[in-house]
Amino acid sequence: AQTVTQSQPEMSVQEAETVTLSCTYDTSENNYYLFWYKQPPSRQMILVIRQEAYKQQNATENRFSVNFQKAAKSFSLKISDSQLGDTAMYFCAFMGAMEYGNKLVFGAGTILRVKS
Amino acid sequence: NAGVTQTPKFQVLKTGQSMTLQCAQDMNHNSMYWYRQDPGMGLRLIYYSASEGTTDKGEVPNGYNVSRLNKREFSLRLESAAPSQTSVYFCASSLYGTEAYEQYFGPGTRLTVT
Numbered sequence: 001a002q003t004v005t006q007s008q009p010e011m012s013v014q015e016a017e018t019v020t021l022s023c024t025y026d027t028s029e030n031n032y033y034l035f036w037y038k039q040p041p042s043r044q045m046i047l048v049i050r051q052e053a054y055k056q057q058n059a060t061e062n063r064f065s066v067n068f069q070k071a072a073k074s075f076s077l078k079i080s081d082s083q084l085g086d087t088a089m090y091f092c093a094f095m096g097a098m099e100y101g102n103k104l105v106f107g108a109g110t111i112l113r114v115k116s
Numbered sequence: 117n118a119g120v121t122q123t124p125k126f127q128v129l130k131t132g133q134s135m136t137l138q139c140a141q142d143m144n145h146n147s148m149y150w151y152r153q154d155p156g157m158g159l160r161l162i163y164y165s166a167s168e169g170t171t172d173k174g175e176v177p178n179g180y181n182v183s184r185l186n187k188r189e190f191s192l193r194l195e196s197a198a199p200s201q202t203s204v205y206f207c208a209s210s211l212y213g214t215e216a217y218e219q220y221f222g223p224g225t226r227l228t229v230t
Contacts, residue, residue, distance in 0.1 A: 004158075033217065045159075045206060045221035091158055095217065101166040102147055102212045103174065104219055106158035 002027045002094050006107035013082045014115055020067075021077045021110050023092030031097040034068065034075045035104070040088040048090070051075065053097070082114045117142050120222035122207050128228045129197045137192040137225050139207030147212035148190035149174075149219065150182060152203040159206060165190055166212050197229045 003026045013019035025034070036048040051059045051068050058066050063083075067076045079086055092107040120141045129135055139148065146167045151159040151174075161174030165184040179201060181193045190209075194201055204226050208219040 009156075035218070043204065043224045043226075045208075045224075047218055047220075050218060101164050101172065102210050102217050102219070103149070103161055103164060104159070104208075106160070108156055108158045 002029075002096065002105045004092055004094050004105050004107035006092055006110050008110045009108070010111045010113070012113040012115055013079075015082055015084060017082055018078060018080045019082055019112065021079075021090050021092075021112065023075045023077070023107055025073050025075065025092075025094050027073070027094065027096070029096050029098065033095040033097060034066075035093040035095070036064070036066070036077045037091045037093060037106075038086075038088045039091065039109075040085075045091075049077070079112075084114050084116060086112060087114045088112060119143065120207055120209055120220055122205075122222035122225050124225060125223065126226050128230065129194075130230055131198060133197050134193070134195050135197065135227075136194075137205055137207075137227075138189070139191065139222060140189045141207075141209040141220070142188065143209060143211075143220065144187070145209035145211050145220075146187065147210045148184065149208040149210075150180075150190070150192045151206045151208065152176065153206060153224075154203050162192065162205075194227075197227075199229045201227065202229045203227060 034051045038046045063080045093104045123138045149164040150162040163182040207222040210219045
């Protein structure tokens with residue numbers, strides 16, 4: 001079974017600075033997808049970014065980018081120019097590409113606080 | 117488009133009571149999911165329905181039942197609620213078997229069992 005580990009329960013960053021959230025995963029599959037979801041205080045789960053394992057190029061979405069290291073099974077999220085609205089819980093998630101049902105396996109989450 | 121909707125948003129139950137959480141999506145997705153979120157544990161899959169007419173157990177199915185009523189609707193039932201089922205419940209949907217495989221989530225239901 002796949003597992004996802006987020007080793008940083010809480011982090012804080014000053015507004016306008018850069019922060020990196022860590023995620024490692026364990027799988028025997030070669031083809032899979034990785035995601036970062038954001039959960040602000042409103043509780044809504046919002047997809048931030050996704051990465052296909054077969055793509056070597058790291059995904060980017062505006063101020064959000066990932067560092068995907070397939071051999072190390074590492075998938076970190078970098079947030080540049082942090083904004084107060086980035087304050088949220090961030091979840092890393094894994095989906096096996098060949099697994100029936102597109103099921104997601106989540107990490108325990110990292111609370112990020114952006115300070116002014 | 118409303119996306120994924122859930123009712124109710126909040127619920128308080130006494131131990132032993134039953135209730136059904138409702139979920140509907142208007143994105144023409146074929147797959148739907150129920151997760152629970154507990155502090156320090158992320159989201160865990162309770163049940164899922166990869167397509168209309170099928171349902172399968174996830175990681176934590178005990179104490180729950182589901183019904184895929186039609187392509188749009190997927191309900192979660194607690195037959196005899198227990199304090200251990202106090203949690204936030206999320207419904208999600210996706211297009212299984214396509215390149216658009218991301219899951220989209222509803223706003224969640226906060227359930228307290230006393």
